[in-house]
Amino acid sequence: MTVDFDGRIITFNPAAESILEINESDLINQNYAEVFFQYEENDEFNQTIFDAIYESAIRHNAVVSFNTGRVLKSLALTTTYLQDKGKDIGVIAVFSDITELTELRDSLKAMEKIQRLNAELEKRNEFIKETFGRYLSDDIVKNLIETPGGLKLGGKKQRITIMMTDLRGFTSMSEKLQPEAVVSILNNYLGEMTEIILKHGGTIDEFIGDAILVLFGAPVWKPLHAEYAVACALEMQIAMPCVNRWNKQMGLPEIEMGIGIHTGDVVIGNIGSKKRTKYGVVGKTVNLTSRIESYTTGGQIFISRQTADEVGEGLVTGARHEVHPKGVDRPITIFEVTGIERGYGLSIDSEEAGRRLVTLKKPISVRMAVVEGKDVGGQEGMLKAEITALSKHQAEVGMGDGFQAGVKAFDNVRMRIMGADGSEIDDDVYAKVLETGRAGTLADANTSADANAGANADTSADASAGANADANAGANVRIKFTSVPEAVRGFLDGAMEG
Secondary structure: EEEEOEEEEEEHHHHHHHHHOOOOHHHHOOEHHHHHHHHHHHHHHHHHHHHHHOOOOOOOEEEEEOOOOOOOEEEEEEEEEEEOEEEEEEEEEEEEOOOOOHHHHHHHHHHHHHHHHHHHHHHHHHHHHHHOOOOOHHHHHHHHHHHHOOOOEEEEEEEEEEEEEOOHHOOOOOOOHHHHHHHHHHHHHHHHHHHHHHOOOOEEEEOOEEEEEEEEOOOOOOOOHHHHHHHHHHHHHHHHHHHHHEEEEEEOOEEEEEEEEEEEEEEEEEEEEOOOOEEEEEHHHHHHHHHHHOOOOOOOOOEEHHHHHOOOOOOOOOOEEEEEEOOOOOEEEEEEEEEEEOOOOOEOOOOOHHHHOEEEEEEEEEEEEEOOOEEEOOOHEEOOOOOOEOOOOOEEEEEEEOOOOOOOOOHHHHHHEOOOOOOOOOEEEEEEEEEEEEHHHHHHHHHOOOOOHHOOOEEEEHHHHHHHHHHHEEEEEEEEEEEEEHHHHHHHHHHOOO
């Protein structure tokens, strides 16, 4: 007898008719449960069939009772997968009346053949799990294999926490490297991050180039999903020096990562078509997570208020900012995470050692423009400015008249640096605006060890924009570099030392 995975009886041969005393015409294309659930004595027989349909075990062997309505028989029952062109399409059940020696001998022979086939199937299934396990998380693979209808299209609404990571300046960096070097950097980085994500119960939904989209609380529900996400993000940032040590040993450039986290409702499930399906999430929560991540610079973790409230006690934060992301009706508050207590003991510095700026004896002339969305613009849109103070990762830039009302916190900017001989270094530098202020105030405000004392004060991107609108040509901005070519880096390091 063969039964498909929907419980529909497909074939029923004459031997089965004789043993079970049921006509084939009464069974074909009928629902199994409607036909065989007549007698209580058949519970073991039915359970074995259903175990084969719904459990992941390849083979079931049992000696069961079966009431034909006329007599109670003992049957040797063996089940295994029914396949068509290498694909599991149902269950085949082989049974014999063990009171008949001839039929028992034939059943044993059939069982031996089934065992050989099952051994081959087991090897094939292990290969499938190992192969797909490299493309999907273990939780997703397990969910698809063990859940009845796991491959069916559809989804459900669920509250989860989403993490989005991105490498700062990696796209422009990769354009200057050999393809092998780009892949080596990514493989090392993603390998380190994957181990940490899995350790904290995260499900990697996908790698998007150098970005990682991670789900916490799906497909396996975890009530502390927000807490796990924050702890995971902290450990990922803590691991970045190890990643960069490997890069240095291999003669590869250092990389920096920004992380955004948001908690909210999503639609989650199998999305796509019958030929191409992806387990994933959709909804504004996904989009807002990406927006939050875009505000970060290398080494930072920003979370939404929803995630902060979900984590609650034990969360340690630094600065908070009011921002108005694209596509969101009203401004939101985001928090910079610096640690989590409650048994984790994880923490990072809200500002790196390179925070303290050195005032330059001779300012460096630059040309600078705000990057609008994905459009970096041409050379003609760049206006004159000058770097007046500098550290390894940050700089204070004095703006000219053209920038009076055009630069605010979290803007991305593109720069061209003038070398020592006054000629322009032919390579773009990218940075993110951290804050704006009057000329000379930003460097002075950050040259003491107590610079971070006011870190928890609110910073509003909209307020910064208003302040810039009233500023004159003496307004300055503090930036953090996100992509600095090697030629420019050498020149800037020399400027700090000289």
